Amino acid sequence: MINRRKLLRASAAGAAGLAAGPFVIRDLHAEDAVKIAGIHDTSGGLDIYGKQMVATLDLAVNEVNESGGLLGRKIQLINYDPQSNIQLYTQYATEAATKEKVAVVHGGITSASREAIRPLLKRFNTLYFYNTLYEGGVCDRNIFCTGSTPAQTVEKLVPYVQKKWGKKIYTIAADYNYGQITAKWVKKYAQDNGGEVVQTDFFPLDVTDFGPTVKKIQAAKPDLVMSALVGAAHISFYRQWAAAGMNKQIPLASTTFGNEIVITSPEEHNGYIVAFGYLEGIDTPANKKFVEIVHGKYGIPHMTELATMTYHGLHLWADAVKKANSLDRVKVIEALEGGASYDGPAGKTTIDAKTHHDILDVYIGEARDKKFVVLEKFAQQQPADTQAVCDLKKSPNENKQYVIDVKT
């Protein structure tokens, strides 16, 4: 407790430093700046992700501004914090679109928040970028989804770990759309590779007691556990799993164990195998420079796919504006549909004109002492799940999220 004052002072100083740094830009060229909005939860339960997304968005905006801006104008970034509250998403999106008349909105973390603002932004003719990994299926010409979807990551991860560890899988997943659909993909790819899922358990996002589950898994004796657990409460699973000594007995793979690596200890997470569209351990000069800046200047301890794709998303948009030589929404969309692509810290990401999702590089990595080491890279994976249900070239007026039917 002695150090609370010191901590307070440190965080206040940190905040002051940040305030002096990136936010100065908002006053320069305020008159003719290109306004864009970011809507990310920087308070409430999702703030771990929200803060890094705001940081990388800010970084990307600064980079564009330093290299001459857009169409001779500076970008002015307006940030909103919906405080992990859906109702505020609605209010801020309307404000950004109708009052600030922004050129593009980046943001939304949960699928619920995206579905809250997607129809609004379409109604108000404001372009929308959603940069989070999610369950797939959104089909709407006004939105670009730059995150990975389960088919992209699970398709590579399941065969990889089955070859390494065995065929029998026990799946534990967060009880909402993302977890449910990820569990279905796990089952499909497990069967396609001659294995099986012995049981699937779902947990609401606020469950912290996994004692009975740890025992149920032992009773089922699987070769490996596949985790699609999400959020702060679910971190307890990894603790209780390790406390029972099970992490030495049954190996675990995941498409969601990301930022959790900061909060758990090496004894708890070493050896877990994950698949994402981005891992901090990617060994390229572009990524090393990126990681150095976000760690140093922004003080973010660990980069996730969400934040890196936010960075890619802003650059994809800025490049498209330059190519279209206009801020006009339709022209920018057409520029993006013309095979727009950005080479950055996550590798190459290309917009798939048919679905407005990303064709991206998928990385399989292993957790080692608070870092992910890249084991294998699969270049340019198609968003096959969304492609199966959505074709915006054929029917550009679609406006819904399909529930993807996974055939097993």
Added chain:
Amino acid sequence: MDYLVILLLQIGSAVASLVLMSIGLAVIFGMMRVINLAHGEFLMLGGYAAITAFNHGVNLWLAMVVVAPLAVGLFGAVVERLVIRHLYGRLIDTMLATWGLSLAMIGFVTVVFGNTVSGISAPLGSLSIGAYRTGAYEIFLIGVAVLLLVAGWLVLRFTRYGLIARGTMQNPAMAAALGTNPSAVYAVTFAVGSALSGLAGGLLAPLSGVVPTIGAAYIAKAFITVISGGAAILSGTAIAATLLGAINTLATFAFTSVLGEVALLVAAVVLLRLLPQGITGRFFRRAL
């Protein structure tokens, strides 16, 4: 056979964590008729105290068993002085003020520590029971819960403070007339209750981790356990925790963890409809 042992152990550990979660609240409610809605955040603070101390080089056991209760006990004493003292006898207002306090504590801890704090791994390793493995720390917590209940009983039954406390519980006016100082008794009680919450928070942290909003996971269960238990602090808490913990665990094993939670809540509502004064309001009335 192994499975049965594991099942029983799991029930024991569910009951123990309910006891730990609710004992601080039970002391404060039983003695003072004050419902502390910031109780969950007191536990959360205990977790943070233990982890902060540990990260600054304090021995893990010392951090959990000494630093956490001391820090939260002190904090409780300050809260009693600044807020609770002015609201005695106004049950609803105390609930509202402590609820405000809980929000403020969540906000404050978020500002100071952020949402990302690396936790402590559970000590003591694991042990096998037949074909199964379980954490030794879970078994240790069962022991702690039993120890706390026994120690509480001894204090209430055999010490001078216990006598004063029991007297104040039964009839505050009479106790005051006999020369005790109720406001001092209340202050001490609130601090002791807070310290117990801090201890529980510190002990539970290795299993559940800490985030500023973890209190929400504790408060509802603690609240329900204490109210279902009724007036007697120790036996009420113990009986209610056993009943609810067993129902929760069995339903979780048989179905899913959600149905386990729902079964616990439904059991509490039915219980309160049948016994509006809690279990010890009807049975074991003379128990502590």
Added chain:
Amino acid sequence: MKAGRVKAGPVKAGRMALAGNLAVLAAGLAALFGLPAFAETYLIINSTIFAAFAILALSLALIWGYAGILCFGQAAFFGLGGYTYAVAAINMGETTLPALMAVLLPALFAGLLGYFMFWGRISDVYLGVITLTVSLIFYRFVNQTAGEQWNIGDAPLGGFNGIPSTPILNWPGRAGDQLAPEDIFALSVGLLLAVYFGCKLLLATRFGRILVAIRENETRAELLGYDVRLYKLAIFMLGGAMAGLSGLLFANSVFVSPTMFSLPVSGQIIIWIIIGGLGTLIGPVIGCILMQVLTNWLGTVSQIKGFGWVDPNLVLGVLLVIFVLLVPRGLTGLAAGVWSWLKGLANRAPAERSATREQTDP
């Protein structure tokens, strides 16, 4: 130790009350017709949500402030209203009947729960616990309905994500002809005014006076021959219906999700009432709008200063503690106090001053 507080100044109250009512009516009508004329879209959408929440505030203001029933789980009826509407509207297509159901079903559920509690003679605190628990059960249940086995007819309950495809109300009888945001705004503000004055009227009747009598002294009211349980049940059901109506309007301006059932929503209503003033109707409405504006504003300032160091929880929590300790009668009570203090100063009549002070109950 009753939750309610006595209202001040019975004398001259008639004229004051009339003036107050007219002021509220004027403000409401000004918002109803003035805002759409000049305000920007985002302001209209925000005001729609404020109006929906104000009705929710009134629902608890009525049952807590006038009947002394502190319901910690008012969100249960709010969410039930929203979900009933969403599920029924998705299945039926036409939305008039679903809208009615969104009010009736929460009322019926309140009736069931009220019967269980009032006939069980459950006291204040326990009543709080039971209502809280019921809302938690709803929250837990709806939160885990992401799987397909939870579809009701054509409507998926959606679990954590809620039902983003909640249909917008259509003009009665013309399925598919949806109301524009401006129409939803007019509907919400109009309904808020109707509910507000409906409550005023209700409280002026014999029924309303008996309710206040019950709040003040339940035993006495019972000895006078009133069946206390029946009166409490009736007002509790009415409160449930109002919360359901609010849920319906909320579903039309955002969409339904499990957070509607959550503890923060229930708690928020209590904060609005404490800040606005318990035992009044206008206070909670003012408290609700003020707090909504404050929350909105916090979401924009925290970004400017750095990464969210003005934590909204911290601000709300501290405000609540301060109001309970120092301003127990809320803003309306404070305003009344200041007003009569000023009048006392002008008249040099110290008697008036003490008259307002003594009213706060211990």
